[in-house]
Amino acid sequence: MWIVRGLESYPPDAPPVVAALGIFDGVHLAHRAILATAVERGRDLRVPSIACTFDPHPTEVLQPDRAPRPISTLDERLELIASTGVDGALVLRFTRELAVIEAEAFVRDVLAGRLKVREVVVGYNHTFGRGARGNVTLLAELGDQLGFRVHVTPPFEVDGVPVSSTAIRAALQSGNVEGAARLLGRAYTVNGQVVQGAGRGRTLGFPTANLALDRPLLARSGVYACDAEMDGATWQAVVNVGVRPTFGEDRLAVEAHVLDFAGELYGRRIRVAFLRRLRDESRFPSVDALRQQIASDVASARRLRRG
Template sequence: MQRWDDLSDVGPGFGPSVVTIGNFDGVHRGHAAVLGEVVGLARDRGLAAVAVTFDPHPLQVLHPERAPGLLTGLEHRLDLLAGAGLDAVLVMPFTRELAAWSPERFVRDVFVDALRARVVVVGHDVRFGEGNSGDLATMQELGARWGFEVRVLQDLGDRDDAPRWSSTAVRAALAAGEVDRAARMLGHPHRVTSTVVHGDHRGRELGYPTANLDTDGAEGLVPADGVYAGWLTRPGGERLAAAVSIGTNPTFDGVRRQVEAFCLDQEGRPGGLDLYGERVDLDLVARLRPTLRFDGVEALVEQMERDVARCRELLLGPSAEGPAPR
């Protein structure tokens, strides 16, 4: 997939194309339906399939106090967009200057002049241009003026998880710790990415050495406090089953919120598993329980043993065996 980080990066003569536009935070199943329509039309007509997105999120620039916690960092978002089969993505740096473009200028400069759009695929609630003054009717009017077709997709969802798949619905699920429901709406596990840093080393003292993620530099919304089963992926691609604790460690009167991952199988690694300084991906699969305060270390360790056993069963199957490294 070709990536452009500015409108000026699009070469002369690109296209013609089928285009869509959006923030695509999380690249959930609703986004996937739009992207599938773009790619399908492009293949049928011999055109290029393109998505236009923004970085940073517009609200982070215009109304930072209202900006949502993002589900995906830019690189993960682009990986997911590439997986949809797009030929190219235009990442437009979102600034106050861009926000002031009229709907007409945006469509002319981006869709018509740069991408030579023949079809534009949007949802019925599309908004664009200064003050979000452009809507579906505006897009259809501009399409008629400049010679591109507008395809409109209706909202998609399901009865059990959300009547409308949306980034907002996914954030609500994560705020409740429902990472399995979030994954069903996303079509993939929710991911938190960050660098492994030194913590208080308490886990090692308890026999469960953990990788502590830098929460300040994390990409991907950190879900509600609790214990989770998930997969930790190292920069080289090694994937490790993990029990993940998110919270303040109330048994030890902790204050700072932490994300700690204990990788289940560390046998055969002299000196243990050294992840310090690595930027890792943490894909969360299921929430086992909320964060609890225990009466003492012994009760905590007993519960950790149960948590690790449950993670092993969920991630590796009921027949998986192996003691937790101590």
């Protein structure tokens, strides 16, 4: 998948496209339905399919105190978008200048003018333009005037729950990583680098990788059964998200004990997939009690893999 960052970098001689519009934070199942439709329509019309996305999140620019924490970084988002089979992605930088462009002007100048869209695919609740005044009805009307078709995907539900980035954030913040995975269509993942820690895990017999994450973690504090991916290989892991109350600390940390891994972790890049929340983080009366609980957590994680 090719990536163009900024409308000014979009080739003026690029061919007409089918464009899927959205922020696509997390690239959940409803987003995938939009992108799959764009891929299908592009193949039918024999033109490229592209995802047109925005970064940062509009709320981060317009109402930063109310901005949601992202489910995925931009790079993670683009990787997930690429997995849907679209041919390209255009990342439009969301600024206050972009925010004041009227909906009609955005469609005329960007979609019909610069991108030369043959068709546009959006979700049923998509809004655009100044004050989010543009909606799917206006988009279809403008498409009729300017010569492109609009496909609107209906609400997407899983077990009666509408799939949305908001619902996924709520599930993660409550610790329901399995519920979030059902809405995402995959496990919730974060990426980070292993940094120097206090080394307490090694003295307990359970060495841990202290992770500096690429973005704020959405998952609630607690202990999780996870998968840890490093250099193309996947290992089971037990991950603690919290402040390590047994040692009297109050700074949030993310620590991963990678099962059956004997190599050096410091400096490595790790992708952690959250599979199940095992328990709350607790303060233990002694180091021995903590050691026994970690052993129990490891056993629980192993049983999860065995199914």
